[in-house]
Amino acid sequence: MELLLEEKHRAVRQSVRRFCDRELRPIAAQIDQECRFPWEVVEKMGKLGYFGIQVPKALGGAGLDSVSYAIVIEEISRVSAAIGLCITVHNSVAVYPILSFGSKEQIQKWVPPLARGEKIGAFCLTEPNAGSDAGGIEATAHVDGEDYIVNANKVFVTNGGIADICLIFCRTDPSAGARGISVVVAERGTNGFVVGDLEDLCGMRANPVCSIRLYDCRIPVSNLLATKGMGMKIGLAALDTGRMGIAAQAVGIAQAAFEEAIRYTKQRHQFGVPIERHQAIQTMIADMATQLDASRLLVYRAAALKDKKLPFSKESAMAKLFASEAATYVTDLAVQIHGGYGYSKAYAVERYYRDARVTRIYEGTSEIHRMVIAKSVLKE
Ligand SMILES: Cc1cc2nc3c(=O)[nH]c(=O)nc-3n(C[C@H](O)[C@H](O)[C@H](O)COP(=O)(O)OP(=O)(O)OC[C@H]3O[C@@H](n4cnc5c(N)ncnc54)[C@H](O)[C@@H]3O)c2cc1C
Structure with missing residues (x-):
């Protein structure tokens, strides 16, 4: 999968992953339990450009492309989906509409502080x-x-x-x-x-x-x-980008659950062998890996189309529909692989399972996405 990406995208992944593993992972479970927004980490994210991922550098942003955007959201959500949500909503349905539809004065007034994370x-x-x-x-x-x-x-x-x-x-x-x-x-x-x-x-x-x-x-x-x-036009344009972000978020959550599941299959022994040796577990792992790769490819396709300034509305909806359904499936299997421990807060898969569920609801439910996709397909 990584081979399909350009060097600059791999570099973005590496840098965001390093930051999230160092700064966010140690507090991810705790902020979930305490319902606490971690300003101490978020302020650092602002300095790194996460609040203005696609905003031009001249306006205080990171000036990255849409594939990079998807990777950033995926990597943050792999560690904390709640903070991934903050970043994707801020970038795609708050900053992006101002940048795309705002007057020169409005852009100058609101975008730089938003892009630097000084305002949310x-x-x-x-x-x-x-x-x-x-x-x-x-x-x-x-x-x-x-x-x-x-x-x-x-x-x-x-x-x-x-x-x-x-x-x-x-x-x-x-x-x-x-x-x-x-x-x-x-x-x-x-x-x-x-x-x-x-x-x-x-x-x-x-x-x-x-x-x-x-x-x-x-x-x-x-x-x-x-x-x-112009409200509906602005809303629909924002949601095209937003849905790609939610799809990337779903990929990040599923990736996290998948990694935890693999780890557990190697350490948990039942019937005298690690459970990874049981064929029923292997079938789950195969299905999870395939769903995950397919989701990621759909997200990158939508992002690549946007970068090429080609229509991406249907593809963004497909990515969101598939990746969100896949994330609930993958996190469910991750809980199953953990047995009773997967249902306990002692293991992170319980949080991933809860976080994944809403990706099928917000920025348009799966039912609404099927209507959007069918309308677009039948028009072709
Ligand atoms: C954690 C979270 C964060 C959110 N963040 C935001 C945000 O930042 N900004 C914002 O504006 N909103 C936000 N939302 C709202 C979210 O976008 C809505 O919940 C979502 O669009 C669904 O609307 P609803 O909850 O009113 O469900 P309803 O529209 O009442 O839908 C109920 C059910 O009926 C189905 N349904 C409805 N109409 C049809 C139809 N025509 N055909 C078939 N089925 C149909 C739906 O798919 C669903 O299953 C958020 C929601 C959550 C849970």
């Missing part, structure tokens, strides 16, 4: 009554002088508890259906900007996922991203 970004689309049906959002923004008055109840916001810059999807024209949705950028600290309680999640527990509520919040009209009514 969030993507606020989901509401209590609008999840898969994103066009059904109820948040509103109406003009009053130089400002929008925004009212919104956004739930399940990744990075929500720590985010400084939030992309809020809201209706600027309630009569225009999905065409009346726009994105305004809300900054933490604005009057009426309220951070809700943390979600008590099954996995990704070190990420402060929570609700964000805006009550008659005054946001300058100049904080509108692109033009009025």
Whole structure:
């Protein structure tokens, strides 16, 4: 697999792996149990460019390509999926839309501190009554002088508890259906900007996922991203990149579970031999290895297409669908291989199993991905 990558990609993997093994691995289980966001490590990540992976160097980023981006997310998620989630959401659905759709002034104002990790970004689309049906959002923004008055109840916001810059999807024209949705950028600290309680999640527990509520919040009209009514277009473009990131995250989690499973099959003896000698275990290992490689290839294909500026929307959806399903399968088998110990917090596979599960849900469920892929295939 590594042979398919260029030298620069192998170098990125090596450097991120070294950092994560040294800085993140020693605390990964603990931050999960304590639901703690590890600022001490995250600040170092900012200095290394992880918060602006594809942002041009002139704007404070690392200026890397999409294949490198996938590798960075994969490697961080291999150690802590919750921190991988922070980095992928920040890069792909917060920074990327500003960079792609923002005005020169907006980019200059928001991107450099985001790219350096001095400010954290969030993507606020989901509401209590609008999840898969994103066009059904109820948040509103109406003009009053130089400002929008925004009212919104956004739930399940990744990075929500720590985010400084939030992309809020809201209706600027309630009569225009999905065409009346726009994105305004809300900054933490604005009057009426309220951070809700943390979600008590099954996995990704070190990420402060929570609700964000805006009550008659005054946001300058100049904080509108692109033009009025562009919200769905911005959202879909962001999710094309975001889904590739979630797919890379799923690969990282599956890789971690696979490595733990292999290690365990060599050390655990039953019936007088290491369990790796039992054919039933070997069948599981074969299936895990194949699912993992196939997932990784789909992710790299989507990333390579993006780097070549070719359409990658369908491929990104395929990568996310396959890799997330594979990650839940692989982590499930890793638990199985560990027997009862796999169900205990004493072994890391229990965390990987919990973390993997949500990759089939966020940034579009598997069911929605099948609809997106089928629509694209049937159009061809
Ligand atoms: C940990 C976590 C982090 C998240 N982070 C963010 C974030 O940062 N920003 C954000 O905006 N959102 C975020 N979300 C929300 C996430 O994107 C939504 O949960 C997801 O899109 C599904 O929406 P829902 O939960 O409302 O489920 P629903 O849309 O209510 O779906 C329920 C079930 O019905 C199925 N379904 C719905 N419609 C159809 C259909 N037409 N055909 C077939 N099946 C259908 C779904 O696949 C699912 O199985 C996050 C969620 C979690 C759990």
